[in-house]
Amino acid sequence: MALDLFKEKGTPVERQSFTWKDMVRRPYSKMDDDAFTRTRVILMNGIEADALRMKHIFARRSLELRPHLALVRRAEHHQQTLVNWLTPPDQKVIETTLGFEQLAIEVTASVAIHEPDPYLAQTYRFGMLEDFDHLYRYSALYDRLEGQDPNNITQSYTDIIPGRPTSVEHRHPLDDLRRPYDAKTAAPLSKLHALTITASEFQTHDYYMTVGPTFTDPVARQLYAEIASIEEQHVTQYGSLIDPDESMLEQWMLHEAMEVYNYYSCLAYESNPRIKEVWQRFVDYELGHLHYVMELFKNLERRDPAEVLPRELPEPIAFKEHREFVRKVLSQEVDMRSDGTEYVDKSQLPPDHRTLMYQAQMNSEGSPSETAAAGYKWRPGTELAAKAERMGSVLEGRRLQ
Numbered sequence: 523m524a525l526d527l528f529k530e531k532g533t534p535v536e537r538q539s540f541t542w543k544d545m546v547r548r549p550y551s552k553m554d555d556d557a558f559t560r561t562r563v564i565l566m567n568g569i570e571a572d573a574l575r576m577k578h579i580f581a582r583r584s585l586e587l588r589p590h591l592a593l594v595r596r597a598e599h600h601q602q603t604l605v606n607w608l609t610p611p612d613q614k615v616i617e618t619t620l621g622f623e624q625l626a627i628e629v630t631a632s633v634a635i636h637e638p639d640p641y642l643a644q645t646y647r648f649g650m651l652e653d654f655d656h657l658y659r660y661s662a663l664y665d666r667l668e669g670q671d672p673n674n675i676t677q678s679y680t681d682i683i684p685g686r687p688t689s690v691e692h693r694h695p696l697d698d699l700r701r702p703y704d705a706k707t708a709a710p711l712s713k714l715h716a717l718t719i720t721a722s723e724f725q726t727h728d729y730y731m732t733v734g735p736t737f738t739d740p741v742a743r744q745l746y747a748e749i750a751s752i753e754e755q756h757v758t759q760y761g762s763l764i765d766p767d768e769s770m771l772e773q774w775m776l777h778e779a780m781e782v783y784n785y786y787s788c789l790a791y792e793s794n795p796r797i798k799e800v801w802q803r804f805v806d807y808e809l810g811h812l813h814y815v816m817e818l819f820k821n822l823e824r825r826d827p828a829e830v831l832p833r834e835l836p837e838p839i840a841f842k843e844h845r846e847f848v849r850k851v852l853s854q855e856v857d858m859r860s861d862g863t864e865y866v867d868k869s870q871l872p873p874d875h876r877t878l879m880y881q882a883q884m885n886s887e888g889s890p891s892e893t894a895a896a897g898y899k900w901r902p903g904t905e906l907a908a909k910a911e912r913m914g915s916v917l918e919g920r921r922l923q
């Protein structure tokens with residue numbers, strides 16, 4: 523089912539219309555839908571938020587592009603609304619948070635596996651181990667606040683154990699920058715990957731910044747502040763993979779191709795037919811955006827989009843568990859650190875390294891992620907289940923006597 527980006531023209535921008543009713547649909551079910559439906563909604567909301575963000579920044583920079591950006595941006599906004607409003611009202615903020623981290627782990631794992639450039643793949647594995655630890659810290663918080671098992675939300679697709687500890691993820695800003703891909707030689711897939719993960723991390727950051735102060739529990743307030751800071755680091759890291767020498771139109775065109783690719787991936791894996799229909803419609807809308815920008819690229823830059831875009835879309839991003847891969851990376855790379863743009867073992871950082879100084883300062887009055895998880899060990903069904911289990915073995919023991 524490979525999709526030809528040049529042949530498939532999708533829905534023209536002028537025919538992309540909405541009504542309030544169409545935009546505000548019946549949400550998915552928190553419990554009955556697959557956990558990956560939740561992660562897809564979280565991802566596509568983030569991708570659309572980034573489509574808006576980029577178009578606003580470019581509009582500030584170009585009078586020529588401004589009307590074109592305004593036209594396409596309105597569609598992106600309404601797409602984002604429709605997608606984000608699929609979130610069910612009974613899904614608590616901490617539960618959405620678990621969805622964000624599960625998404626970060628599984629999608630970054632898929633990207634790391636398919637990334638052709640070894641340095642970029644290393645970067646995805648590096649970041650993945652950090653979001654993996656966030657899932658564990660937020661699971662501890664979920665137990666603390668709600669007394670609930672995180673697997674109600676993650677549906678046991680993803681392990682709930684420590685990764686690279688959040689308390690050591692705090693790096694000096696200069697140790698979060700990475701070497702960008704070279705736009706002239708990089709595989710188109712590498713560009714789509716970098717744009718996808720940057721968008722997704724940006725939304726994670728913005729979500730934590732919005733909801734963090736809504737908690738009463740002081741550990742929750744601190745934990746969101748701490749992890750939001752890492753998400754800012756992740757945006758710095760992944761954003762720096764993008765070649766700054768690409769023109770605005772080139773980046774815009776790639777962004778639209780990335781949006782097509784993401785909806786197309788959602789479509790390939792979606793199990794809920796009502797939501798599948800949304801992904802199909804938005805594949806067509808994004809193809810409409812892409813062709814709109816391809817025309818601009820030809821007319822304004824006098825360049826051929828085929829220089830930049832892949833002919834066919836790559837294999838879809840895999841919305842599935844990557845447990846074996848994640849465990850392997852965890853066992854081999856958890857002690858990796860970064861020094862400038864390069865990766866080193868933690869033993870190679872001198873004690874006065876700027877990142878260690880920065881970390882010592884940030885953690886000098888305590889570490890929320892350590893406090894939140896103190897004494898927490900995930901077990902099925904939380905502590906109540908453990909109690910019931912103990913009761914069970916007592917009864918079992920009696921029966922055997």
Ligand SMILES: [Fe+2]
Pocket residue numbers: 623626652653654656726749753
């Ligand atoms: Fe995270």
Ligand SMILES: [Fe+2]
Pocket residue numbers: 626653723726752753756
């Ligand atoms: Fe992250």
Ligand SMILES: [Fe+2]
Pocket residue numbers: 573598778781807808811
């Ligand atoms: Fe778009």
